[in-house]
Amino acid sequence: GATLGVMGGGQLGRMFVHAAQRMGYSTVVLDPDATSPAGRVSHHHLHADYLDTRNLAELARLADAITTEFENVPADALAQLAAHRPVAPAGEAVAIAQDRAREKAHFTRCGVRCAPYAVIESEEQLALVPDALVPGILKTARLGYDGKGQVRVDGREALVAAWDGLGRVPCVLEQRLALAAECSVVVARGAGGTLVHLPPQRNLHRAGILAVTEVFDGVLPDALAQEAVQATRSIAEGLDYVGVLCVEFFVLQDGTLVVNEMAPRPHNSGHWSLDGSDVSQFELQVRALAGLPLVQPRQHSPAIMLNLLGDLWFRPGADAPVEPDWPAVLALQGMHLHLYGKSEARPGRKMGHLTITGASPVAVRQAALAACDVLGIEPF
Numbered sequence: 001g002a003t004l005g006v007m008g009g010g011q012l013g014r015m016f017v018h019a020a021q022r023m024g025y026s027t028v029v030l031d032p033d034a035t036s037p038a039g040r041v042s043h044h045h046l047h048a049d050y051l052d053t054r055n056l057a058e059l060a061r062l063a064d065a066i067t068t069e070f071e072n073v074p075a076d077a078l079a080q081l082a083a084h085r086p087v088a089p090a091g092e093a094v095a096i097a098q099d100r101a102r103e104k105a106h107f108t109r110c111g112v113r114c115a116p117y118a119v120i121e122s123e124e125q126l127a128l129v130p131d132a133l134v135p136g137i138l139k140t141a142r143l144g145y146d147g148k149g150q151v152r153v154d155g156r157e158a159l160v161a162a163w164d165g166l167g168r169v170p171c172v173l174e175q176r177l178a179l180a181a182e183c184s185v186v187v188a189r190g191a192g193g194t195l196v197h198l199p200p201q202r203n204l205h206r207a208g209i210l211a212v213t214e215v216f217d218g219v220l221p222d223a224l225a226q227e228a229v230q231a232t233r234s235i236a237e238g239l240d241y242v243g244v245l246c247v248e249f250f251v252l253q254d255g256t257l258v259v260n261e262m263a264p265r266p267h268n269s270g271h272w273s274l275d276g277s278d279v280s281q282f283e284l285q286v287r288a289l290a291g292l293p294l295v296q297p298r299q300h301s302p303a304i305m306l307n308l309l310g311d312l313w314f315r316p317g318a319d320a321p322v323e324p325d326w327p328a329v330l331a332l333q334g335m336h337l338h339l340y341g342k343s344e345a346r347p348g349r350k351m352g353h354l355t356i357t358g359a360s361p362v363a364v365r366q367a368a369l370a371a372c373d374v375l376g377i378e379p380f
């Protein structure tokens with residue numbers, strides 16, 4: 001049988017491995033961590049640096065095709081692999097998604113509006129930032145996730161201090177927008193240009209980290225949902241993208257849509273598709289990589305996803321992490337528990353997620369709120 005390889009061994013890699021194995025593939029994971037969530041469930045696990053040439057050669061030897069789950073995998077490594085095996089997404093697309101400045105330039109090229117911004121790579125550029133961008137959010141151009149590498153700035157002095165604090169690395173300053181909501185769209189595109197998508201997802205972030213995703217009819221106005229799908233399509237086609245891509249959007253208070261960022265891989269906001277859709281985002285990743293047909297997924301249940309962050313393991317008064325009361329959660333109807341097998345709970349760390357499905361949006365919301373109550377998650 002064929003073997004599929006994945007760069008990165010986090011929870012996204014683990015769910016990719018599960019999907020690939022279910023469809024009869026062997027898997028190989030490359031991740032420097034010997035106990036990575038994906039490595040632990042994969043047939044082969046190479047634990048070595050992403051740029052170690054010998055390990056890339058070994059990955060190319062073992063795998064018939066290679067994908068990535070880690071958005072900061074060196075684009076060079078993907079290019080090296082692509083000399084030997086099909087690689088999806090391509091290194092060039094990943095390189096654009098890794099860099100907020102290049103990413104925003106791509107959005108603009110595709111005719112999709114993003115927040116007003118400026119690139120800051122020098123003191124000169126810092127001094128020339130237009131007043132309209134403050135209050136703003138200064139974000140490192142590379143390596144940020146879950147709101148890390150971001151500073152809210154309310155004035156010019158704060159901006160200068162924030163850039164210093166971030167180590168004067170290349171950044172973008174974005175105008176801070178008044179958000180009415182956030183949403184995202186997951187698409188999968190095949191080598192022949194076929195594109196399918198999951199329904200637009202409404203996302204609630206807390207402290208820069210995704211907390212809740214809701215997916216059912218009416219969660220966003222129809223016209224806005226269609227616009228988000230169309231924008232995601234343009235962005236994927238503009239990259240000649242192959243694989244799964246997620247684009248995050250802001251909905252402004254005037255009801256208009258603004259693109260935030262993209263992830264060249266399955267996304268946390270698409271996890272509900274494992275339980276609420278006849279094709280999940282991870283199966284789409286397998287299909288796109290293996291050159292199998294891409295068919296439009298059909299959502300069969302309204303779904304809400306709750307992220308299970310490490311904070312839930314730390315109860316007031318307890319001095320060591322305590323496992324949340326899973327039996328009490330699983331006693332509720334429509335619960336799908338996913339735990340990633342991470343060695344240690346830490347505040348802010350994504351330990352798992354809970355998808356709630358049900359017969360109607362009202363029923364799903366009620367069950368989700370009951371789960372929040374059991375787990376100590378703030379209701380939404």
Ligand code: ATP
Nearest residue numbers: 115137144145146147148174175176177205208261
């Ligand atoms: P991810 O884990 O999704 O990759 P990230 O660290 O790349 O997160 P962003 O998506 O840039 O971070 O921002 C995180 C959150 O901060 C957004 O989802 C949104 O809630 C808020 N935010 C970011 N930029 C802006 C902005 N320009 N105006 C208002 N809110 C913003």
Ligand code: MG
Nearest residue numbers: 144145146261
């Ligand atoms: Mg991001």
Ligand code: MG
Nearest residue numbers: 146248260261
């Ligand atoms: Mg984001």
